[in-house]
Amino acid sequence: xxxxxxxxxxxxxxxxxxxxxxxxxxxxxxxxxxxVGVDVFFVISGFLITSIIWNQxxxxxxxxxxxxxxxxxxxxxxxxxxxxxxxxxxxFLMAPKDYEELGRSARYQVLFVSNILFMRQDGYFDVASxxxxxxxxxxxxxxxxxxxVFPLLLTLLSSxxxxxxxxxxxxxxxxxGLSVWAVQVHPEKAFFLLPMRAWELLAGAMLAIAPxxxxxxxxxxxxxxxxxxxxxxxxxxFGYNKNTPFPGVAALLxxxxxxxxxxxxxxxxxxxxxxxxxxxxxxxxLVSYSWYLxxxxxxxxxxxxxxxxxxxxxxxxxxxxxxxxxxxSWRFVETPFRERRLLAGRRQILLAGxxxxxxxxxxxxxxxxxxxxxxxxxxxxxxxxKGREWRPELMACLADDKTPDEKLFCHYGVANVPPRxxxxxxxxxxxxxxxxDDGAKEHHINVMLASSAGCIPVQGLEHDPRCARFNRRVxxxxxxxxxxxxxxVARWSLYLYGDAKGDLGHALKNRDGQYDRxxxxxxxxxxxxxxxxxxxxxxxxxWLVKEVPLQAFSPPYRLSRLAMLNRPVDDVGxxxxxxxxxxxxxxQLFAQLAQDPAVRVVxxxxxxxxxxxxxxxxxxxxSLYTDDNHLSEIGARRVAPVLEPLFIGLSAEAKLDxxxxxxxx
Numbered sequence: 079x080x081x082x083x084x085x086x087x088x089x090x091x092x093x094x095x096x097x098x099x100x101x102x103x104x105x106x107x108x109x110x111x112x113x114v115g116v117d118v119f120f121v122i123s124g125f126l127i128t129s130i131i132w133n134q135x136x137x138x139x140x141x142x143x144x145x146x147x148x149x150x151x152x153x154x155x156x157x158x159x160x161x162x163x164x165x166x167x168x169x170f171l172m173a174p175k176d177y178e179e180l181g182r183s184a185r186y187q188v189l190f191v192s193n194i195l196f197m198r199q200d201g202y203f204d205v206a207s208x209x210x211x212x213x214x215x216x217x218x219x220x221x222x223x224x225x226x227v228f229p230l231l232l233t234l235l236s237s238x239x240x241x242x243x244x245x246x247x248x249x250x251x252x253x254x255g256l257s258v259w260a261v262q263v264h265p266e267k268a269f270f271l272l273p274m275r276a277w278e279l280l281a282g283a284m285l286a287i288a289p290x291x292x293x294x295x296x297x298x299x300x301x302x303x304x305x306x307x308x309x310x311x312x313x314x315x316f317g318y319n320k321n322t323p324f325p326g327v328a329a330l331l332x333x334x335x336x337x338x339x340x341x342x343x344x345x346x347x348x349x350x351x352x353x354x355x356x357x358x359x360x361x362x363x364l365v366s367y368s369w370y371l372x373x374x375x376x377x378x379x380x381x382x383x384x385x386x387x388x389x390x391x392x393x394x395x396x397x398x399x400x401x402x403x404x405x406x407s408w409r410f411v412e413t414p415f416r417e418r419r420l421l422a423g424r425r426q427i428l429l430a431g432x433x434x435x436x437x438x439x440x441x442x443x444x445x446x447x448x449x450x451x452x453x454x455x456x457x458x459x460x461x462x463x464k465g466r467e468w469r470p471e472l473m474a475c476l477a478d479d480k481t482p483d484e485k486l487f488c489h490y491g492v493a494n495v496p497p498r499x500x501x502x503x504x505x506x507x508x509x510x511x512x513x514x515d516d517g518a519k520e521h522h523i524n525v526m527l528a529s530s531a532g533c534i535p536v537q538g539l540e541h542d543p544r545c546a547r548f549n550r551r552v553x554x555x556x557x558x559x560x561x562x563x564x565x566x567v568a569r570w571s572l573y574l575y576g577d578a579k580g581d582l583g584h585a586l587k588n589r590d591g592q593y594d595r596x597x598x599x600x601x602x603x604x605x606x607x608x609x610x611x612x613x614x615x616x617x618x619x620x621w622l623v624k625e626v627p628l629q630a631f632s633p634p635y636r637l638s639r640l641a642m643l644n645r646p647v648d649d650v651g652x653x654x655x656x657x658x659x660x661x662x663x664x665x666q667l668f669a670q671l672a673q674d675p676a677v678r679v680v681x682x683x684x685x686x687x688x689x690x691x692x693x694x695x696x697x698x699x700x701s702l703y704t705d706d707n708h709l710s711e712i713g714a715r716r717v718a719p720v721l722e723p724l725f726i727g728l729s730a731e732a733k734l735d736x737x738x739x740x741x742x743x
Contacts, residue, residue: 165441209632504530
């Protein structure tokens, strides 16, 4: 395929990719694997870019500067326009902490490394990711990094090695191997980083440099291969979901599918090629880049501005809005630059690109320096928005593998006295730190806490090796502490039923790694009973803390938006009946365990839910939550009375022990 000519079918293939991504992000039923549209884009980009480079090298007129100038002309104008619009809209809508994070995202993206930033933060499928307007730029960062490195690599290999195609294939296989390995041990790196994604772009590159005769297929062979290629892509789009280990081996379906479609339609027109070459598909393909740029900010800001869950009609309207914005961006930003009606010279476009990087980078850094310009918001909206933030001291107590043994436990209350109790759990234990700190100080005792995000404090039920290591370390470290009481805190329903969006990443699975609700409930029942029996056998009293009501939205955002709109907040919250329904099995299990007098059950919901049937999210102008499931410091102190019996008992024993020591002396 040495000759590169315009191919309508490839623009149609771009349409397939962007439709899959957009419908996946807007939650359209069926498109559970629509995220593979990005992989389709990767293969197409690898094919087209390599074709351009190779054709120009063959003609003896390839220039690195010209290549990078064309990439800047193709990518930067629409990208910078979108970022500028997002920063402007964020001024009116975003809470200070999130506006600050938006500035950080903008700075990283204009430096082409936003994928590294997002890799270090929440995963692509996490709830918090739904509130990052520039999250989707990770894929652009991967491509931009590839565009910088690949021309140099291709030139080096093809000019120095006789069998350079085999060498390039070797690079592809190494990248694929890294992807397969990283999916199991470092899934975030596998998803976001170029070394684990390069093989997808290189797959398109190998297709571009393959000898043309290899793809001169007979008509029926071309038809069959084309149909198979489309089938592989659709199988991934409709068959995968957020729980599919990805990319790794799973990414082979969309990658091979795109290769089959490009190859089979290169010299013949197939039935699938005719569909892809239709006016509608080509039209959508032409605007696919701008549509991709705009669809995610529309989704995020709609979630921000809405105070109700969007209906199907709302989602359809938002999808249409994103398409209109994409068209306008293509028509008035992309096209004038691509057709060289604006900044025609390569020096001009590169200089303008550098200026854009500088201006947007400084704007993003300014938001970091100014903490997101909090003075933009009305006082009440700002007060609600501050509920989103945990103090650094709380975050510092979330342990991980890097936490040294001497810092595994955080201590609260009176220093220089032996700890009386251990609080052990996931991040929901961390959320209760204000309660344990205040209670321990008031009753003149010492309480220690060990928590790690997403780690259920039950041996054998951990969803990853990190949590298993954490629990083993806590077990070993607590032995010499001689505590009398152990408080187990967790978001129990997360491990039974997944989160509100259906992500089962933390849910308990069967032996085959598949989720079954009955199996999850049985495993929790058996595991927690064993943990309680183990603690009781060691002489500890056990306190089981039930989880707080899980809201269907992020309260700080919802409350802040309502305050900005001057709308009432008294009826904002979760219906008590819904909370009780989700907690039914857990409540039954805890009640059975509490038949042992030395096992006590604590229910924070009794302080958050009213008999009228509403579990509220605010009190006296403050948010009780930091997100949809963690209590804010105000919320934690609101539920403090349910843990008062623990402190009273510990204090009484401490006084008794002190009295006995004094009497002995």
